[in-house]
Amino acid sequence: MEKFSVGQHDFYLNDQKFQILSGAIHYFRVHPSDWQHSLHNLKALGFNTVETYIPWNVHEPHEGQFEFSGGADLQKFIELAQTEGLYVIVRPSPYICAEWEFGGLPAWLLTKDCRLRSADPEFLRLVANYYQQLFQILVPLQLTHGGPILMMQVENEYGSYSEDHEYLARLRELMLANGVDVPLFTADGAWHATLAAGSMLEEGILETGNFGSHAKENFANLRAFQQEHDCEQPLMNMEFWDGWFDRWGEPLHVRDQDEMVQALKEVLELGSVNLYMFHGGTNFGFMNGCSARQDHDLPQVTSYDYGAPLNEQGNPTPGYYKIKRMLKELRPDVSQTDPWIKDSFSLSQIPLQAKVSLFEVLDQISTKTVTKYPQSMEKLGQNYGYLLYRTITKRDAVDERYRIISGRDRAQFFLNQELQATQYQEEIGTDILVKQPQETNQLDLLLENMGRVNYGHKLVAETQQKGIRGGVMSDLHYLLDWEQYSLDFSRVAELDFTRRWEKGVPAFYQFSFELEQVQDTNIDLSGFGKGVVIVNGFNLGRFWEIGPRQSLYLPHGILRHGHNEIIVFETEGRAKEQLNLVKEPIK
Numbered sequence: 001m002e003k004f005s006v007g008q009h010d011f012y013l014n015d016q017k018f019q020i021l022s023g024a025i026h027y028f029r030v031h032p033s034d035w036q037h038s039l040h041n042l043k044a045l046g047f048n049t050v051e052t053y054i055p056w057n058v059h060e061p062h063e064g065q066f067e068f069s070g071g072a073d074l075q076k077f078i079e080l081a082q083t084e085g086l087y088v089i090v091r092p093s094p095y096i097c098a099e100w101e102f103g104g105l106p107a108w109l110l111t112k113d114c115r116l117r118s119a120d121p122e123f124l125r126l127v128a129n130y131y132q133q134l135f136q137i138l139v140p141l142q143l144t145h146g147g148p149i150l151m152m153q154v155e156n157e158y159g160s161y162s163e164d165h166e167y168l169a170r171l172r173e174l175m176l177a178n179g180v181d182v183p184l185f186t187a188d189g190a191w192h193a194t195l196a197a198g199s200m201l202e203e204g205i206l207e208t209g210n211f212g213s214h215a216k217e218n219f220a221n222l223r224a225f226q227q228e229h230d231c232e233q234p235l236m237n238m239e240f241w242d243g244w245f246d247r248w249g250e251p252l253h254v255r256d257q258d259e260m261v262q263a264l265k266e267v268l269e270l271g272s273v274n275l276y277m278f279h280g281g282t283n284f285g286f287m288n289g290c291s292a293r294q295d296h297d298l299p300q301v302t303s304y305d306y307g308a309p310l311n312e313q314g315n316p317t318p319g320y321y322k323i324k325r326m327l328k329e330l331r332p333d334v335s336q337t338d339p340w341i342k343d344s345f346s347l348s349q350i351p352l353q354a355k356v357s358l359f360e361v362l363d364q365i366s367t368k369t370v371t372k373y374p375q376s377m378e379k380l381g382q383n384y385g386y387l388l389y390r391t392i393t394k395r396d397a398v399d400e401r402y403r404i405i406s407g408r409d410r411a412q413f414f415l416n417q418e419l420q421a422t423q424y425q426e427e428i429g430t431d432i433l434v435k436q437p438q439e440t441n442q443l444d445l446l447l448e449n450m451g452r453v454n455y456g457h458k459l460v461a462e463t464q465q466k467g468i469r470g471g472v473m474s475d476l477h478y479l480l481d482w483e484q485y486s487l488d489f490s491r492v493a494e495l496d497f498t499r500r501w502e503k504g505v506p507a508f509y510q511f512s513f514e515l516e517q518v519q520d521t522n523i524d525l526s527g528f529g530k531g532v533v534i535v536n537g538f539n540l541g542r543f544w545e546i547g548p549r550q551s552l553y554l555p556h557g558i559l560r561h562g563h564n565e566i567i568v569f570e571t572e573g574r575a576k577e578q579l580n581l582v583k584e585p586i587k
Helices: 032-045 074-083 107-111 121-141 165-177 192-198 215-228 257-268 318-330 489-494
Strands: 004-006 011-013 016-018 021-025 049-053 087-091 149-156 184-189 206-210 236-241 272-279 347-357 366-371 385-394 399-408 410-415 418-423 432-435 440-449 467-474 482-487 507-515 521-524 530-535 538-544 551-554 562-570 578-582
Touching (some): 021 032, 032 272, 032 318, 049 272, 074 087, 074 121, 121 149, 149 165, 184 192, 184 236, 215 236, 215 257, 236 257, 257 272, 385 467, 399 410, 440 467
Parallel strands (some): 021 049, 021 272, 049 087, 087 149, 184 206, 236 272
Antiparallel strands (some): 004 011, 011 016, 347 507, 347 578, 366 482, 385 440, 399 467, 410 418, 410 440, 507 562, 530 538
């Protein structure tokens, strides 16, 4: 049985000094058909460890319903890592940040009366229920049980959120009670305030630092904090930010690769490292996070390329080879091999097969709930995506003023199925002025959850409920008697495309094609407005014409030999009669 330990100045593996050379690969952001490809390329670089967060909202999407199969098969991912000769660091804390929806917290927590990420007994009870299931998988995979897991994280960047050390202690106790016996660690920004708020040095827990440059200064801060507590620990950069994430409507983040490699070399000369990210992957479905701002939050894009050594597809970038050369010069004893490289294909002018308006197929794509006042998404049991609200009103005036009171994140307001206004966070609540030629009018409001914040002061229940949270007013009074349609994109196979399509309203567009050979590709969505793409029943993710990307990466594992179907749900009334698949992403 192998043995791993945390010494005063070094890590030890089987009683020998061990420098952790780790790279982050999030199994939940990479299609399972590509897990081994990414893990092989990490080992080929000369690294010895893979790190991954574990998102609670993936594994308990609904309270008491646990998922550990398919893309959530954590055990398979860890066992594949061991097969590739890699050790594993796992970060199973309730909160992960990671630019992931709600920082990994399940949206159903928003219906609970508890304070998140605190010693609130109700929150800890819910964490305990989850941990009871999760650690049944993780405990047998620890190094102490013959598996590859070296270390586990207690909480993530807690010093950038709160200082509830009772909460941290309770999490540690839950982990130990569930059988965790490998070393534990915390990870925080490497300055005194966050280290003091988030560390657990008094309990002997390893404190690591997250930073992407200035290793000498940041490691000096870590060392000074340890000495302040009469403690000496190995130095580890748990998140070396080799790139950065992107947000809608902003330029792509690009880091100079020579500068990045030099900054990484500085880390390796002083301690251990985990590249964040090694392979970024994709925020499939509705799982992108959102950057919190005081007024206008900034949702992140579907691609989590991150500028990492492997691109979104999983192939080596120029930065990969630069790191590989630097590492060999610094550590001539390291074992390196050739990386695997996947091919991609293009297919032009796939014709539009059929199209149908959302209003025509609500009965096929949604679940209807009727209430007196409109309800939030969470109260209706819908965590992500889109919700359509409908009511019938009697005309009080030809020129009428409507307002949405407390809604998130994006609202499209239709009168008799004609678009009147589109409002975002800071605009919601302002007047929507319409002309009502008819005595009786139908209001439809399509609300989109564009992603809950994943970091910062807004990680509280009061700010993250989506949909209509207050109500809708006509003039000075609230409207009653609402039908609410929770859109379910897993039901696209039920759509009847023989029904009517109308210009200028949200609609579904169906494309199909045949394949003899299955490879990776990218869907060119230039010319479309905003929406999501479903491929063979799989929710690939969001697109938006404001960029910075105009395509979505499509892994080979989602495609099939023979017949394939792409359904584009588009909300702005802008679509094309043909669809192109391209080899490279469009930026």
